Amino acid sequence: MKKIMIALTFITLAAGLKAQQTDTTKKSGGNPSSTDSLLNSMSQDDKHQNVIGAFKATRLILSPTTTTVKRNNLNFLVIHRFGDIGTPAGGGRTLIGLDAVSDVYIGFEYGLSDNLNIDFGRNTIGGLIEFGMKYAVLHQKMDDSSPIAITFLGEYGVRPYGSFTSYGARNSYLGQAIISRKFTSALSLQVSPVYVYSNTAIPDILGNDKGFFALSGALRYKVTKHMSLLVDYEHPFSSFRTNNGFPDPLGFGIEVETGGHVFTLNITNSRAVSEINSLSNTQSDYGRGQFRIGFTISRMFDFNHHEKWKDNK
Amino acid sequence: MKHILIILLAWVTVHQAGQDIYVCKNVKVNLFSSAPIEDIEANTTTGVSVYNPGTGELEFSIPIRSFHFPKALMEEHFNENYIESDKFPKATFKGKIQERIDVSKDGTYPVTVTGDFQVHGVTQPRTITGNLKVSGGVVTMTSEFMVKCADHHIDIPQIVFHHIAESIRIRVSATYTTLKNNNPSK
Numbered sequence: 001m002k003k004i005m006i007a008l009t010f011i012t013l014a015a016g017l018k019a020q021q022t023d024t025t026k027k028s029g030g031n032p033s034s035t036d037s038l039l040n041s042m043s044q045d046d047k048h049q050n051v052i053g054a055f056k057a058t059r060l061i062l063s064p065t066t067t068t069v070k071r072n073n074l075n076f077l078v079i080h081r082f083g084d085i086g087t088p089a090g091g092g093r094t095l096i097g098l099d100a101v102s103d104v105y106i107g108f109e110y111g112l113s114d115n116l117n118i119d120f121g122r123n124t125i126g127g128l129i130e131f132g133m134k135y136a137v138l139h140q141k142m143d144d145s146s147p148i149a150i151t152f153l154g155e156y157g158v159r160p161y162g163s164f165t166s167y168g169a170r171n172s173y174l175g176q177a178i179i180s181r182k183f184t185s186a187l188s189l190q191v192s193p194v195y196v197y198s199n200t201a202i203p204d205i206l207g208n209d210k211g212f213f214a215l216s217g218a219l220r221y222k223v224t225k226h227m228s229l230l231v232d233y234e235h236p237f238s239s240f241r242t243n244n245g246f247p248d249p250l251g252f253g254i255e256v257e258t259g260g261h262v263f264t265l266n267i268t269n270s271r272a273v274s275e276i277n278s279l280s281n282t283q284s285d286y287g288r289g290q291f292r293i294g295f296t297i298s299r300m301f302d303f304n305h306h307e308k309w310k311d312n313k
Numbered sequence: 314m315k316h317i318l319i320i321l322l323a324w325v326t327v328h329q330a331g332q333d334i335y336v337c338k339n340v341k342v343n344l345f346s347s348a349p350i351e352d353i354e355a356n357t358t359t360g361v362s363v364y365n366p367g368t369g370e371l372e373f374s375i376p377i378r379s380f381h382f383p384k385a386l387m388e389e390h391f392n393e394n395y396i397e398s399d400k401f402p403k404a405t406f407k408g409k410i411q412e413r414i415d416v417s418k419d420g421t422y423p424v425t426v427t428g429d430f431q432v433h434g435v436t437q438p439r440t441i442t443g444n445l446k447v448s449g450g451v452v453t454m455t456s457e458f459m460v461k462c463a464d465h466h467i468d469i470p471q472i473v474f475h476h477i478a479e480s481i482r483i484r485v486s487a488t489y490t491t492l493k494n495n496n497p498s499k
Binding site for chain 2: 034035036039040042052070071114142185225226260300302305
């Protein structure tokens with residue numbers, strides 16, 4: 001009997017101690033309980049994920065971005081450049097150039113996969129029709145195992161109208177490697193080396209380079225969750241263009257994102273939308289008042305199907 | 314006889330103290346918002362949860378990025394504009410089941426869980442009801458509750474087309490297995 005009494009005392013004591021222990025954990029609050037630490041050990045941070053939203057749209061003002069259209073999505077683009085604001089042709093007579101149209105691009109981009117896109121579009125300038133392919137080779141990762149994103153872009157352009165010596169003379173090609181990094185949740189930068197080759201030089205002037213390298217740099221700065229500021233700059237490395245005083249295309253813009261749409265309002269000196277045209281033949285200069293209002297409307301259509309919730313059986 | 318009794322009592326105590334902890338590594342969560350143009354729905358199956366029947370403690374941790382939306386843009390907006398998953402990568406719930414549940418007995422028990430619910434870096438005390446089902450040593454919990462965006466400082470911008478509702482319906486379903494090796498340091 002004595003032994004039972006002793007045992008019972010011990011057990012009660014042990015139980016009491018145990019209760020006290022749990023009490024202290026509860027009171028201190030900061031100390032994680034065993035459940036807490038177990039949960040923490042189970043839910044490791046998965047930092048090896050793609051950084052999302054470096055750019056909201058597949059295009060900025062002049063240059064394309066590393067962003068691709070996702071699988072089974074169709075992006076419909078309408079890009080407009082109006083007439084000169086600051087020349088005698090502009091001003092009040094044409095409502096700061098809004099009556100005049102310099103270039104219009106209407107095009108589509110489709111995601112064959114999340115990384116591979118095809119695109120098709122038509123420009124007013126030169127009647128240039130473009131077919132392209134875009135491939136995201138590398139994504140920026142949250143743990144910086146890949147600090148940058150790289151996307152390749154190839155465009156084939158053809159000018160179906162006008163007199164050319166042969167069909168081949170109508171063709172232009174563009175190859176571009178786009179490298180971007182989202183530095184903070186607000187700031188993204190990108191640089192892209194470009195090579196442009198046109199079988200007939202644009203403009204078709206004696207001594208003009210048919211092929212040349214160019215470099216473009218762009219910046220996106222998020223001001224609010226839905227609005228960003230854009231700066232986009234291109235420089236062609238072409239002695240003909242430098243010697244003849246071709247200014248570098250430069251654009252400033254505001255990008256507004258509203259769900260399925262991305263709307264960009266911008267000011268550029270470049271008349272042309274297509275990079276083939278704008279890199280080859282930008283002759284309009286801010287200093288001479290030859291800058292214009294432009295806009296880009298990007299509308300995304302998603303053909304993916306809805307996935308329904310199923311309760312656990 | 315006395316000795317056996319003592320041993321038996323001691324064993325019962327030890328057994329009580331070392332009661333199995335239940336874990337689930339594939340918590341299913343569904344979020345649903347009715348919206349004017351189309352309903353928005355997302356799913357994840359990679360949440361984790363720990364349930365300690367001895368103390369009634371119940372905890373969940375859901376990685377935000379694991380939520381998949383049918384449309385890529387919705388997913389991007391959800392992460393970038395609403396829940397800011399780069400800053401707040403997880404949603405957590407740490408609470409206690411109010412009822413005493415005997416997990417050794419099969420059955421379905423309605424449960425009330427009180428604790429802290431954290432989303433978007435904002436913690437709210439919540440009392441959430443659900444069901445706990447025990448069947449052959451397997452514990453399943455299901456719950457459905459509403460979360461107000463405003464409670465967690467999630468702004469709903471006025472200009473967006475994927476306009477979400479002010480309250481989001483959350484459905485949770487988790488099937489637990491016992492953690493045989495009850496060693497929290499591991």
